[in-house]
Amino acid sequence: GESVGLHLPTLSVQEGDNSIINCAYSNSASDYFIWYKQESGKGPQFIIDIRSNMDKRQGQRVTVLLNKTVKHLSLQIAATQPGDSAVYFCAEINSGYALNFGKGTSLLVTP
Amino acid sequence: DTGVSQNPRHKITKRGQNVTFRCDPISEHNRLYWYRQTLGQGPEFLTYFQNEAQLEKSRLLSDRFSAERPKGSFSTLEIQRTEQGDSAMYLCASSLATLGETQYFGPGTRLLVL
Numbered sequence: 001g002e003s004v005g006l007h008l009p010t011l012s013v014q015e016g017d018n019s020i021i022n023c024a025y026s027n028s029a030s031d032y033f034i035w036y037k038q039e040s041g042k043g044p045q046f047i048i049d050i051r052s053n054m055d056k057r058q059g060q061r062v063t064v065l066l067n068k069t070v071k072h073l074s075l076q077i078a079a080t081q082p083g084d085s086a087v088y089f090c091a092e093i094n095s096g097y098a099l100n101f102g103k104g105t106s107l108l109v110t111p
Numbered sequence: 112d113t114g115v116s117q118n119p120r121h122k123i124t125k126r127g128q129n130v131t132f133r134c135d136p137i138s139e140h141n142r143l144y145w146y147r148q149t150l151g152q153g154p155e156f157l158t159y160f161q162n163e164a165q166l167e168k169s170r171l172l173s174d175r176f177s178a179e180r181p182k183g184s185f186s187t188l189e190i191q192r193t194e195q196g197d198s199a200m201y202l203c204a205s206s207l208a209t210l211g212e213t214q215y216f217g218p219g220t221r222l223l224v225l
Binding site: 034036041042043044045046049089091096097098099100101102103104 | 115117142144146151152153154155156159166167169202204206213214215216217218219221
């Protein structure tokens with residue numbers, strides 16, 4: 001069935017490096033995508049979103065890229081910091097209002 | 112704190128007991144959502160409300176689950192006759208009524224059914 005998934009379950013980066021977290025989606029009708037960060041024991045925290053009529057959006061230290069041709073989404077974190085260590089989820093809305101989440105990528109930032 | 116709040120944060124119960132969780136959304140948000148998250152997985156949609164109307168329910172929401180939002184503000188999620196498989200984090204989110212708008216999540220209620 002239609003799904004949102006992540007290429008890598010874990011990602012380890014050194015402090016100060018850039019991080020790239022990837023996500024694939026299968027529903028070409030999806031029109032809204034969100035990246036969430038979830039720390040242990042907490043609810044998902046909104047990072048950045050992008051609509052299907054865009055291919056790039058930037059926030060503070062984060063950039064989301066959307067490639068609709070290959071149905072791929074990525075989150076780039078610049079100058080990764082220890083506080084960025086968390087699980088990152090991509091989520092999509094393709095109909096209605098329910099978010100469809102992938103399984104998540106665990107980002108570990110090492111000093 | 113003007114974010115989404117959930118109570119209790121943790122709940123331990125015995126199999127067969129009923130439990131009720133509460134969610135207080137961000138004050139101006141008229142849409143409210145419930146999700147369930149098990150360890151190592153992303154959240155799964157359960158149901159959502161626009162104001163007091165429950166507009167969508169997932170197939171995950173069995174007959175033992177019921178959600179209400181009587182006055183269009185806070186919401187409750189009740190699980191009757193709990194089972195061990197109900198053990199999970201129950202997350203609430205809220206948003207404004209514009210298609211595709213951001214959903215902001217609360218801290219969740221972690222349920223453990225013994």
